[in-house]
Amino acid sequence: MTQLSAAQSPAPTERKTDSSKTLYGGKGTRRITVRDITAAKERGEKWPMLTAYDAMTASVFDEAGIPVMLVGDSAGNCHLGYDTTVPVTLDEMAILSAAVVRGTSRALIVADLPFGSYQEGPVQALRSATRLVKEAGVGAVKLEGGERSLAQTELLVQSGIPVMSHLGLTPQSVNTMGYRVQGRGEEAAHQLLRDAKSAEAAGAFAVVLELVPAELAAEVTRSLHIPTVGIGAGSECDAQVLVWTDMLGLTGGKMPRFVKQYADLRGVMGDAAKAFAEDVVGGAFPAAEHAVH
Ligand code: KIV
Numbered sequence: 001m002t003q004l005s006a007a008q009s010p011a012p013t014e015r016k017t018d019s020s021k022t023l024y025g026g027k028g029t030r031r032i033t034v035r036d037i038t039a040a041k042e043r044g045e046k047w048p049m050l051t052a053y054d055a056m057t058a059s060v061f062d063e064a065g066i067p068v069m070l071v072g073d074s075a076g077n078c079h080l081g082y083d084t085t086v087p088v089t090l091d092e093m094a095i096l097s098a099a100v101v102r103g104t105s106r107a108l109i110v111a112d113l114p115f116g117s118y119q120e121g122p123v124q125a126l127r128s129a130t131r132l133v134k135e136a137g138v139g140a141v142k143l144e145g146g147e148r149s150l151a152q153t154e155l156l157v158q159s160g161i162p163v164m165s166h167l168g169l170t171p172q173s174v175n176t177m178g179y180r181v182q183g184r185g186e187e188a189a190h191q192l193l194r195d196a197k198s199a200e201a202a203g204a205f206a207v208v209l210e211l212v213p214a215e216l217a218a219e220v221t222r223s224l225h226i227p228t229v230g231i232g233a234g235s236e237c238d239a240q241v242l243v244w245t246d247m248l249g250l251t252g253g254k255m256p257r258f259v260k261q262y263a264d265l266r267g268v269m270g271d272a273a274k275a276f277a278e279d280v281v282g283g284a285f286p287a288a289e290h291a292v293h
Helices: 011-016 034-042 055-063 090-102 122-136 147-158 171-177 186-202 212-223 263-280
Strands: 047-051 068-071 107-111 139-142 163-168 205-211 228-231 239-240
Touching: 034 107, 055 068, 055 090, 068 090, 068 147, 068 212, 122 139, 122 228, 139 147, 139 171, 139 205, 139 212, 147 163, 163 186, 186 205, 186 212, 212 228
Parallel strands: 047 068, 047 239, 068 107, 107 139, 139 163, 163 205, 205 228, 228 239
Antiparallel strands: none
């Protein structure tokens, strides 16, 4: 048998990765499923996730190849004008999720179970998640908590609803937790690891790690067979998520340190609105070419 020399032999990642199948940049046009996410972890592929709350924005991200979109309850702060995620209702999530599903054809759409829609127990969680799957057409749901949401995750997964778990800073607990880095110190780090393992054992297909030390996120990532999705959790996570209005500079105000801003939509939109207003006030708009006769 002919042996390839080291120079001819493909690098380990090339050997494992068929680029036509990658989550980002892959050629597939069917909708991505949680099985594709599992396969990506197996071949060591990193992938991006963005939030989306409406059909038009989601269609832009879908065309850009973003493989997973989260209809986050961050919609509360970033879309619906609430101060926190706590007031967001299941009805609101169903409407936003359905719009995002309609705006996309390839991305896996994950919807947040909002505060109060699963904490009562597994049956309430199943009823809420079923609405998002049946009415809105999402492919998976996300819920906060590891050990504390174990029974909910188990029942959803057994019922055929894929679950993404959310650990670290869990914004629905802002009233008890605040917005602080989580998992600092030995006991807190052990608890986070236990939570992650418990989410995996319950059948979650991925775990979001929000605002946890990078070293701890790396350890969790190495310890799990399912992917970690980091936000403020360092570079070793399998995937990274950002809130789209932060990433594109629409949110305004001071951004957390972990946000990288890729555009200044707030500036672009504000300038465009002012230019329009000045045209109207000054009589430059509508011009002859905008009129019908
Ligand atoms: O609601 C949300 O946008 C989230 C992300 C921050 C992960 O949960």
